């Protein structure tokens with residue numbers, strides 16, 4: 001079977017990539033992704049200035065030996081926009097496409113980063129993060145539809161005719177799928193939607209210590225891993241159905257070829273891995289590629305297009 005695909009007219013060897021935030025904050029990690037079997041890669045969401053982020057412990061896998069997922073409240077630690085812009089200038093675009101994720105703390109910061117990017121000659125693809133749940137005092141843009149609309153109006157005009165994408169939080173209500181999609185569909189240069197970011201503000205408890213397990217925010221943090229797969233699939237399919245002109249990138253609960261296959265069936269063109277990558281490292285891409293290929297072989301599919309978005313209903 002052939003795992004090759006295209007995204008915004010760029011060729012990819014396979015549809016797998018990292019989720020922003022995982023294994024992509026510093027040069028050594030980015031180089032490891034570059035060397036890995038990932039079909040594409042994305043940088044850690046950045047702010048205009050470097051940030052230390054929240055106090056540790058701020059990431060934990062949940063339930064010890066049999067982890068069902070992760071909880072994190074990193075707090076947007078990153079090396080700052082200029083660092084990632086420099087990486088976009090030294091990335092090997094022949095080997096795989098690069099996405100750059102920005103998550104400005106203010107509209108002005110987002111516009112400043114957009115301004116820095118729009119003149120850049122690099123073909124890095126912009127993914128704007130509207131869904132960081134862990135910056136104390138900063139509500140998620142993705143849950144404030146007016147603010148999201150205003151940001152998209154400003155950002156798309158600042159970015160001109162260049163295509164870009166948005167990273168959305170999970171939604172849990174059909175009316176919210178409808179409203180978010182209606183906003184996105186008013187911005188034709190928003191060429192893709194990445195669903196989902198972590199399920200925000202979960203709480204994990206350790207009964208031995210009778211305590212929370214991460215330090216920031218009294219233990220509240222974003223949930224990833226097996227726990228979020230059904231919600232991730234729903235968001236991928238909801239936006240796939242509602243935004244026929246846009247590509248969907250699936251993220252959430254992918255740890256093997258099985259979940260990658262589900263995301264593609266639900267409408268994802270590319271598939272991101274976060275928690276599973278954090279735990280296994282960049283070798284995961286070769287493993288999941290082989291597993292996806294085996295599933296396709298068994299089902300008689302020779303290309304992704306033969307089942308992409310072909311989820312059946314009853």
Ligand SMILES: O=C(O)c1[nH]c(=O)[nH]c(=O)c1Cl
Pocket residue numbers: 021045072073074075076077103129131132133134135197198222
């Ligand atoms: O705490 C974080 O850095 C973080 N953590 C997440 O789970 N999603 C995000 O978008 C971000 Cl920005």
